[in-house]
Amino acid sequence: MSRISPLNWPVVRQLRGGDLFARGENTESERTKEMEGRIASADRVVKSVCPYCAVGCGQRVYVKDDKVIQIEGDPDSPHSRGRLCPKGAASEQLVNAPGRLTQILYRAPRSKEWVTLDRETALDMVADRFMEARKNGWQDTDDKGNPVRRTMGIAGLGGAAMDNEENYLIKKLWTASGAVQIENQARI
Numbered sequence: 001m002s003r004i005s006p007l008n009w010p011v012v013r014q015l016r017g018g019d020l021f022a023r024g025e026n027t028e029s030e031r032t033k034e035m036e037g038r039i040a041s042a043d044r045v046v047k048s049v050c051p052y053c054a055v056g057c058g059q060r061v062y063v064k065d066d067k068v069i070q071i072e073g074d075p076d077s078p079h080s081r082g083r084l085c086p087k088g089a090a091s092e093q094l095v096n097a098p099g100r101l102t103q104i105l106y107r108a109p110r111s112k113e114w115v116t117l118d119r120e121t122a123l124d125m126v127a128d129r130f131m132e133a134r135k136n137g138w139q140d141t142d143d144k145g146n147p148v149r150r151t152m153g154i155a156g157l158g159g160a161a162m163d164n165e166e167n168y169l170i171k172k173l174w175t176a177s178g179a180v181q182i183e184n185q186a187r188i
């Protein structure tokens with residue numbers, strides 16, 4: 001049928017198709033018919049959890065050619081049931097942002113320059129500072145001579161973006177290290 005045929009006019013299509021309220025495909029434009037959903041071209045879907053906060057909403061990550069093309073709420077999640085807040089719904093922008101940093105940067109004290117570090121070096125630097133602060137703040141006894149065997153040189157502040165398992169392990173690490181100042185952002 002020609003696109004300029006009177007039979008192709010939306011109102012005629014509507015009447016011929018019995019679509020009196022113009023809610024069916026009879027009133028779709030050609031352009032609309034050619035459009036497809038953002039996830040239609042994905043070659044696989046990976047289940048994940050929103051990284052932004054402790055609500056932990058379930059996500060479906062749509063992947064094409066090993067690249068994330070869209071992230072949406074997972075209807076199978078028992079508590080979020082397919083929903084994401086605006087921040088979680090923008091997760092794809094976190095993954096594919098052109099300005100996203102993918103290397104570890106370090107700026108030494110009093111330096112104006114940032115340098116990139118490999119992961120092993122960065123982790124060793126964190127561990128060295130942790131152990132030094134722990135040692136420097138160590139107390140065997142308090143002011144009254146009571147044994148305390150603790151360190152006041154380090155404190156832990158967990159983030160609400162961490163899941164239960166991460167918080168469990170990190171709390172163990174802090175406590176085993178002798179820290180007594182341990183908090184979580186979600187409790188403050």
Ligand code: SF4
Nearest residue numbers: 050053056057085088
């Ligand atoms: S979608 Fe929103 S509420 Fe859900 S985990 Fe992400 S940031 Fe939190």
